[in-house]
Amino acid sequence: MNATGRPFPWTLLLAGLALAQPACADDAVRRPGGEFVDLSIEELANIDVTSVSRRPERLQDAPASVYVITAEDIRRAGVRNLAEALNLAPNVQVARGSNTDYFISARGMNGTSNSPANKLLVMIDGRSVYSPLFSGMFWDESDVMLEDVERIEVISGPGGTLWGVNAVNGVISITTRHARDTQGDLLVLRADSDGGAAAFRHGGAMAGGAWRAYAKVFGLARSELASGQPIDDDWTQGQAGLRGDWARGAERFSVNANTWRGRQGQPAPGVIGAPGADKGLGDITTHGANVTGRWEHLLDGGGSVTAQAYYDYRYRRVPPTFRDAVDIADLQLQHALAPLGRHSIVWGGEYRYSWDHVENSRFVAFLPASDKQAWASLFAQDEVALRDDLRLTAGVRWERNPYTGAEFLPNVRLSWRATPAHAFWAAVSRTVRAPSRLDVDAYVPGAPPYLLAGGRGVRAETARVFELGYRGQAGQIVSYSVTAFRNLYDHLRTQDVTPDGRAIVFGNLMEGRSRGLEAWGNVQMTDAWRLAAGATLLHEEFTLKPGSGDEGSVMTTGRDPAYTAQLRSSHVLDEARELEVAVRRNGALGYPDVPAYWAIDARFGWRCAPGMELSVIGTNLNGGHAEYGVASVRGEVPRTVGVKLTWQR
Numbered sequence: 001m002n003a004t005g006r007p008f009p010w011t012l013l014l015a016g017l018a019l020a021q022p023a024c025a026d027d028a029v030r031r032p033g034g035e036f037v038d039l040s041i042e043e044l045a046n047i048d049v050t051s052v053s054r055r056p057e058r059l060q061d062a063p064a065s066v067y068v069i070t071a072e073d074i075r076r077a078g079v080r081n082l083a084e085a086l087n088l089a090p091n092v093q094v095a096r097g098s099n100t101d102y103f104i105s106a107r108g109m110n111g112t113s114n115s116p117a118n119k120l121l122v123m124i125d126g127r128s129v130y131s132p133l134f135s136g137m138f139w140d141e142s143d144v145m146l147e148d149v150e151r152i153e154v155i156s157g158p159g160g161t162l163w164g165v166n167a168v169n170g171v172i173s174i175t176t177r178h179a180r181d182t183q184g185d186l187l188v189l190r191a192d193s194d195g196g197a198a199a200f201r202h203g204g205a206m207a208g209g210a211w212r213a214y215a216k217v218f219g220l221a222r223s224e225l226a227s228g229q230p231i232d233d234d235w236t237q238g239q240a241g242l243r244g245d246w247a248r249g250a251e252r253f254s255v256n257a258n259t260w261r262g263r264q265g266q267p268a269p270g271v272i273g274a275p276g277a278d279k280g281l282g283d284i285t286t287h288g289a290n291v292t293g294r295w296e297h298l299l300d301g302g303g304s305v306t307a308q309a310y311y312d313y314r315y316r317r318v319p320p321t322f323r324d325a326v327d328i329a330d331l332q333l334q335h336a337l338a339p340l341g342r343h344s345i346v347w348g349g350e351y352r353y354s355w356d357h358v359e360n361s362r363f364v365a366f367l368p369a370s371d372k373q374a375w376a377s378l379f380a381q382d383e384v385a386l387r388d389d390l391r392l393t394a395g396v397r398w399e400r401n402p403y404t405g406a407e408f409l410p411n412v413r414l415s416w417r418a419t420p421a422h423a424f425w426a427a428v429s430r431t432v433r434a435p436s437r438l439d440v441d442a443y444v445p446g447a448p449p450y451l452l453a454g455g456r457g458v459r460a461e462t463a464r465v466f467e468l469g470y471r472g473q474a475g476q477i478v479s480y481s482v483t484a485f486r487n488l489y490d491h492l493r494t495q496d497v498t499p500d501g502r503a504i505v506f507g508n509l510m511e512g513r514s515r516g517l518e519a520w521g522n523v524q525m526t527d528a529w530r531l532a533a534g535a536t537l538l539h540e541e542f543t544l545k546p547g548s549g550d551e552g553s554v555m556t557t558g559r560d561p562a563y564t565a566q567l568r569s570s571h572v573l574d575e576a577r578e579l580e581v582a583v584r585r586n587g588a589l590g591y592p593d594v595p596a597y598w599a600i601d602a603r604f605g606w607r608c609a610p611g612m613e614l615s616v617i618g619t620n621l622n623g624g625h626a627e628y629g630v631a632s633v634r635g636e637v638p639r640t641v642g643v644k645l646t647w648q649r
Helices: 010-019 041-045 071-077 082-088 437-441 551-557
Strands: 065-070 093-096 102-105 120-124 149-156 170-176 184-192 195-206 209-220 235-248 251-264 284-298 304-318 322-336 343-359 370-387 390-401 405-419 422-433 442-445 450-453 461-474 478-497 504-526 529-544 563-572 577-586 597-609 612-619 640-648
Touching: 041 461, 041 478, 041 504, 065 071, 065 082, 065 478, 071 082, 071 149, 071 577, 071 597, 082 093, 082 102, 082 149, 437 442, 478 529, 478 551, 504 551, 529 551
Parallel strands: 120 170, 450 504
Antiparallel strands: 065 149, 093 102, 149 170, 184 195, 184 640, 195 209, 209 235, 235 251, 251 284, 284 304, 304 322, 322 343, 343 370, 370 390, 390 405, 405 422, 422 461, 442 450, 461 478, 478 504, 504 529, 529 563, 563 577, 577 597, 597 612, 612 640
């Protein structure tokens, strides 16, 4: 029996272990069209990443704590959405409170009682997808067709110099495939014990390039409390989009557009077993559309000039509290100079403008209800080859936001390649989380005259970050990465009583410190069998400054596991069959308490015909568990079993 009182699926686990025995592991196995077995440990280290320096560089050379989730990782794991895919990265914490309520962060600060997770910057093909309403993520609004993802670069640590404010504890950059790599037809059908999905994509050629179009729909049934009581959090959503890529001489062009519409139940705050607690507060409805255009001109000598512009519209209705409609227009320019002696310089700027309108209610209000905001920034970074084996990277960003004015975000990084297979790096950075409308404009009606009266005097939350890392390989069999970090936070948000005691306002009277360790690696057991492991350690301390009595923020700000660990086994059994088994362990969360848990996931894939793959996928095979939230309202993340059919030609 497991902790939930349900029988442990020993037969499934034993069958998986039996199939995982390396009976055919000594044969070099190549999957038709597959990337995994074609990439050796050394080749994986040579994957290009762009999020660290805004130009392609080898993962082995990147002076940052960066983990790459490849398209093949996503396919083998059998995940259903971006949030589940991020569980594959050992340097990010993923917690699910209900079907659509995800809390995701790196290096802690994963939400508090008065501050949702808001220190992680997420981009899809260069388009920032965090909400200007609260600087965090509505993960149900940020989706892609997973079969179109080329890679996900997960940087734990600051990225403010290159990507701006809010890239405090991490940057997640999702890159979709070039249209030329998605030609023909693809059909995906999936049925799970808690829902289902269908998706179709067609790609074709055009003069000088290629295009694709896709559509997908999915649905999830209600989840349950630990008591078995259903929660009104069922979710359905549809999405469609297209992408075109073409080239003409030294010019590269790309256009990407998406539209979506969703509906989800909204659990009602209450007590387990309370009458009507499963009825919810009324459905949350969402819809939106976005279009991104990108132009790149290749210069002689290896330089380039890039311009990107996007428009993003999002609508969200959350009864009975508010409705929010926001339009965002963004323009980015970048110039990567051809190498100048030992210098590699990249510089650029960005301008973003938003129109936001909130329809207020008697429960919460944003004043003013309608607001127009602008952000402007300039950045420059120089990478200097001090010696053939020693590089110094220095950069700074100036960014102006509507609430605190100009912020300066510098960073310095030093990397030393001791040998071709071993590299050390160190970094010092300063970054900030700029205030959002929630910090400044939020009001809760109540006598006298507001219970919560915004935060007109709020400051930017700041972090000074110190990092030391090592990345290495042991021949063609083992690769590994280790990073130690120290974060010093200041001006963290608090809820403080006004001097006259008549209302609560948002302030910045908390400071904090955290330190930790991140480590992961790969072991090529045989030509067809690879193990991947990762772990994190985290210690956080938060204290109030004089003038604040907000002990609740101190208790809840460090709601992060002290440790996480994972182990994945990827085994190509033969040309037609493969098995993926993953085991995860997350430490307990503090106030309110969430127990530590184990999770065992598995996928068996079978290429039953040319162009056709059938998968059987099980998640949380050892039983459901809680991951985030107050016990009386949080959903259990359930055990699920599903079947997926993928056909392409």
